[in-house]
Amino acid sequence: MCVIPTVEDRLVHRAMRNAIDHILEGGVLAPWVSGYRPRRNRLTALRQAMTYLDKGFNWVADIDVARVSEGSNADEVTGWLAEHVHDGKFLDRFRTALSGLPYPLVPGTGLAPTLINLRLAPADRLLSDLRIVRFVDNYCAFTAGHAEARQAMNRIERAIEEVGLAANPRKSRIRTSACAEDLFLIDG
Numbered sequence: 001m002c003v004i005p006t007v008e009d010r011l012v013h014r015a016m017r018n019a020i021d022h023i024l025e026g027g028v029l030a031p032w033v034s035g036y037r038p039r040r041n042r043l044t045a046l047r048q049a050m051t052y053l054d055k056g057f058n059w060v061a062d063i064d065v066a067r068v069s070e071g072s073n074a075d076e077v078t079g080w081l082a083e084h085v086h087d088g089k090f091l092d093r094f095r096t097a098l099s100g101l102p103y104p105l106v107p108g109t110g111l112a113p114t115l116i117n118l119r120l121a122p123a124d125r126l127l128s129d130l131r132i133v134r135f136v137d138n139y140c141a142f143t144a145g146h147a148e149a150r151q152a153m154n155r156i157e158r159a160i161e162e163v164g165l166a167a168n169p170r171k172s173r174i175r176t177s178a179c180a181e182d183l184f185l186i187d188g
Contacts (some may be wrong), residue, residue, distance in 0.1 A: 004108055012097055013110030020114055023084050029117055030124045035136035036113030042184050045135035049180040052131050052142035059145055060178045061153035064171035065137040065160055068116055069105035074098035075103070080118050123159040130155065135184040149174045 021038065029037065034045035078095040085091060097102040097111070116137065121129050124134065130152055131142040139160075141152035153174060157167050175183075 005062070009100075010110055016094060016097060017110055017114050019090065020081065020085070020118075024114065024117060024121070028084050028121050030121075030128060030134070030160045032055055032132055033117065033120075035134075036117055042135060045133050045184050046180050048133045049140060049142070049183055052113075053178065053180055056121065057131055057142035057144055058177050059143045059149040060175040060183065061139075061141040061143065061149045061156060062171075062173055062175050062178070062183060063119070063139045063141075063153060063156045065139070065165050066168035068119065068137040068165060069107055069112060070103070072104055072119070074101075074104055077118075080115075093158075106162040119163060119165075120136060123156075123163050123165075126162065127156060129137040132156075133183075138184055140183050146174065146176070 024037065032048060034040040034042070034048070074095050077098055078091055081094060082091055101109060105112050105119070120134070120137070127141075128137070132152075133140050133142075139156050141149070141156060143149040143152055153172070160166065
């Protein structure tokens, strides 16, 4: 399901996102996370990936998170934000805005991109010691060999399970001699 928000919804969502993004950028989101962030996009992720590949870390644990935008409610999502924002009035308005949606992370809203990053941030913190790049809901850990890639894959799967999610078995795999251009393709 995708939503086409009204102009008023878009304005409110953009204003809320503007208020939240600087807080997330100030230390909540890992530096290796690209997508749905200011000055970070697929090209940023590709550059990071190429740096690791050029250094010989060409075994890649490539994990796509399944259904990252499903399975939450307005109270739960507001709770994620409350870990970083302590203004009760803002949180109440935030919860109200989310309550008007079919579900909080519905694609098509101005808040969905920020909320996806907020949802995955706790998993990201568990992975900070890996050579890793995340673009939207796709994690790539760069390793020197198959055994290390398997260990990285297991760690990423456990980290996303900690936030109630799972890897997409159809899209997740270990790659060898990966081409950076192929790593962050839609439905790749």
